[in-house]
Amino acid sequence: MAQVSAWRVSDATAYDQMRADAARLCGLLLRVPSGDGKSADARAEELAGIRRDAVSVDGFDRRAIDALASRFRARIAELSG
Numbered sequence: 267m268a269q270v271s272a273w274r275v276s277d278a279t280a281y282d283q284m285r286a287d288a289a290r291l292c293g294l295l296l297r298v299p300s301g302d303g304k305s306a307d308a309r310a311e312e313l314a315g316i317r318r319d320a321v322s323v324d325g326f327d328r329r330a331i332d333a334l335a336s337r338f339r340a341r342i343a344e345l346s347g
Contacts, residue, residue, distance in 0.1 A: 277325075277326075277328055277331070280328065280331050280332065280335065281325050281331055283335060284320065284323070284331050284332075284334055284335040284338065285320055287335055287338040287339055287342065288316050288317070288319075288320035288338055290338075290342060291316055291338050291341055291342050291345075292313055292316055292317065294342060294345045294346065295309060295312060295313055295316075295345070296313070298345060316338070319334055320334070320338075
C-alpha cells in the first residue's frame with residue numbers, strides 16, 4: 267500500500283515560496299550599499315540567520331513556514347522601499 271504524505275500541495279508550494287523569498291532577501295542584502303549603517307559583521311550575521319532559519323524550519327509546520335515567509339517579505343519590502 268502506498269504511503270500518503272502529510273504535506274498538502276499548497277504546503278509544498280508555500281515552502282518553496284518561503285525558500286525563494288529567503289534567496290531573494292539574501293540577494294538584496296548583498297547588494298545593499300555599505301553606507302546603510304550596518305557593519306559587515308552585522309550583515310553577515312543577518313545573512314547567516316536567514317539561511318539558518320530557512321533550512322531549519324519544520325517543513326511540515328505550515329504556521330512556522332508562513333510566519334517565516336511573512337518575516338522575509340517584510341524585510342524584502344523594507345530593503346526595496
